[in-house]
Amino acid sequence: MSNIDVGAVRRDTPGCGEVNHLNNAGSSLPPQVVVDTVVSYLEEEATVGGYELADRRAEDLAAVYRSVAGVIGANEDEIALLDSATSAWDMAFYSMRFTEGDRILTTTTEYAANFIAYLQVARRTGARIEVVPDSPSGEMDVDALEAMVDERVKLISINHVPTNGGVVNPAAAVGDVAKRAGVPFLLDACQSVGQMPIDVDEIGCDMLSATSRKFLRGPRGVGFLYVRDTMIESLDPISLDLHAATWVAPDRYDIRRDAKRFERWESSPALRLGLAAACDYAADLGLQSAWERLSALAAELRAGLTAVPGVTVHDKGRIRGGIVTFSVAGLTAPQVKAALAERRINVSTSTVASTRIDMEQRGLEEIVRASAHYFNTHDEIDAAVETVARLSPP
Numbered sequence: 001m002s003n004i005d006v007g008a009v010r011r012d013t014p015g016c017g018e019v020n021h022l023n024n025a026g027s028s029l030p031p032q033v034v035v036d037t038v039v040s041y042l043e044e045e046a047t048v049g050g051y052e053l054a055d056r057r058a059e060d061l062a063a064v065y066r067s068v069a070g071v072i073g074a075n076e077d078e079i080a081l082l083d084s085a086t087s088a089w090d091m092a093f094y095s096m097r098f099t100e101g102d103r104i105l106t107t108t109t110e111y112a113a114n115f116i117a118y119l120q121v122a123r124r125t126g127a128r129i130e131v132v133p134d135s136p137s138g139e140m141d142v143d144a145l146e147a148m149v150d151e152r153v154k155l156i157s158i159n160h161v162p163t164n165g166g167v168v169n170p171a172a173a174v175g176d177v178a179k180r181a182g183v184p185f186l187l188d189a190c191q192s193v194g195q196m197p198i199d200v201d202e203i204g205c206d207m208l209s210a211t212s213r214k215f216l217r218g219p220r221g222v223g224f225l226y227v228r229d230t231m232i233e234s235l236d237p238i239s240l241d242l243h244a245a246t247w248v249a250p251d252r253y254d255i256r257r258d259a260k261r262f263e264r265w266e267s268s269p270a271l272r273l274g275l276a277a278a279c280d281y282a283a284d285l286g287l288q289s290a291w292e293r294l295s296a297l298a299a300e301l302r303a304g305l306t307a308v309p310g311v312t313v314h315d316k317g318r319i320r321g322g323i324v325t326f327s328v329a330g331l332t333a334p335q336v337k338a339a340l341a342e343r344r345i346n347v348s349t350s351t352v353a354s355t356r357i358d359m360e361q362r363g364l365e366e367i368v369r370a371s372a373h374y375f376n377t378h379d380e381i382d383a384a385v386e387t388v389a390r391l392s393p394p
């Protein structure tokens, strides 16, 4: 399946002894090194002083940018650290300027937070939001995208992997279209970073947002934004503080030239170091190996659930990753989640309000979302299928 030493990664992960965690698309279980990094920093901060410890650990804190850049093939100056994927995405999106008639092209499965931002900007500026249809196999149709591009398109903004299913969108093909058309390309990689190898140059995105807590296995409360170096100075951040800019004269400020212009001064050093530890752990393990194992486990789960009478699996797409979505006849998604939780199997649910365009097109109100990681086992997948099979009407 892959060359991951499953015993070793499970021994590294305290939560593996407690729960069957199939909620890695929500928030994964961190390895011990991430927990130790965060906790030991906080303990030291309590005795040394917050500013004093940050000074003492300045080199380690600067190295966080290298670790984060490493998992997406970027340079450290192209990384901004923020408190969530949404904050990161917002910093990029709201820093762009739109006027009446500008077109924003997006995908059917776009996440609610992003779509709400499009709607707000459309209302303020008269820009238009247009959804590129899916191909028959279920991922974004790149030919349709290409046919829609014209000189009024000011942004192509899609997710790599949506919140509500296994589909992997063809990000590199989209990047190719964007590059040829000279249109900026913003990629929401919140669900893909940590799942699979990602290289911003191969994909050709100009901006990318992601979080620490999902497939990267870092702590909650931290995320990051990548902005291509050639794009940074063309983006006027939606808001600035005294870290993003310097007040150089009573009537003047200078904005930073690197991606830190999108950051805030205040942050949690402990969480940043935890994110770096998670990135280093993922890089050491190998993202190709992670991808091979987690996508194979998810395929096993899909196959198992598909064979259960009364269960409908909803995933679409030619390439499918770790997220598996399904419904059980006669039960609501929260009921299924609660029944699995009784057996210490963690899953989550997703509703139409998170990915409205796609869910309405498919007539779905809510789904159960089980998401596998490389540390899951075949027995855990079997246990989830058996539990669902017992719930399902004969």
Ligand SMILES: Cc1ncc(COP(=O)(O)O)c(C=O)c1O
Pocket: 025, 084, 085, 086, 087, 111, 113, 159, 161, 162, 163, 188, 190, 191, 211, 223
């Ligand atoms: C595809 C996608 N984009 C963005 C987000 C938002 O991430 P955050 O909650 O860190 O802001 C999520 C969260 O589930 C997501 O699934």
